[in-house]
Amino acid sequence: MKQIFTIGCLVLLAGCASSSVMPVNKNTIIITTSTDSDCGQSGAQKVALKMAAIETIRRGYDEFAILDSRQHSDVRLIGHTPVYSNTTMNGTVVGNSVFGSANTTYYGGDPLYGGFFSQGLAVRLLPKGSGGVDARGTLGEDWEKIIKKDVNTCL
Template sequence: MRFISVTMTVMLLLVAACAQTNIQPMAQDTFKVSTMAAPACGPNGARNVAFKTAAIEVIRRGGDKFVLIGDAAQSDFWSGNHNQSMVVKLVPEGSAEARNALSARQQLGANWQEILAKGAPTTCD
């Protein structure tokens, strides 16, 4: 029974801080999101963290509409880590491209302000 308790504690700690994300400016209206996630996150967890971080960064830059113009994923066999990168272009409101762009606020959901205040996620849940 004690072994199960220790194992569960270790697993919770692994998931608690399983992702790290960096933002790299590429142009005035474009940036790259690079996320490295632990094995427990899996590739989908890494993608979700990168996407949520992209939406947060769009709002921080004063926008709401965006499109992904690049996307790449890689999993490291030996370490088990998952890497996800996305190139994000901000789209001006009222532009022709805005009709097809995603809304950062809608992607984050009704509590987008709370998510924005917390910043880039460090967990894959």
């Protein structure tokens, strides 16, 4: 059961992020990333940073510098899970009377949150040795595979 829950959560998070890239000039871009509420603001930041590294390499540069960063959150309470109860009774019959006790346990009613987090980055693309953030180092040793696709998950 725990495996099914874990797999279900991973499937839900599999497409939890999207990004767009807007060129400003030859070596400056603006990246806008939006993630589901499950990712948190740090998830949106991670996705935006990876997209900055991906776009840096795709556009023929090696390093990048973040010129500006903006965040927004639209996460809010959207409801609660259903409330359930379970009642157990213990009793003894003596003649026409019943003596005993009952215990009711309630569960559920947990909050449900929805919405999104967004992260915007203004990014300057730089040649190697400029003192910026190393794009390939940001993506790790699988950078060649990663740059072939956009980042669509905060995991």
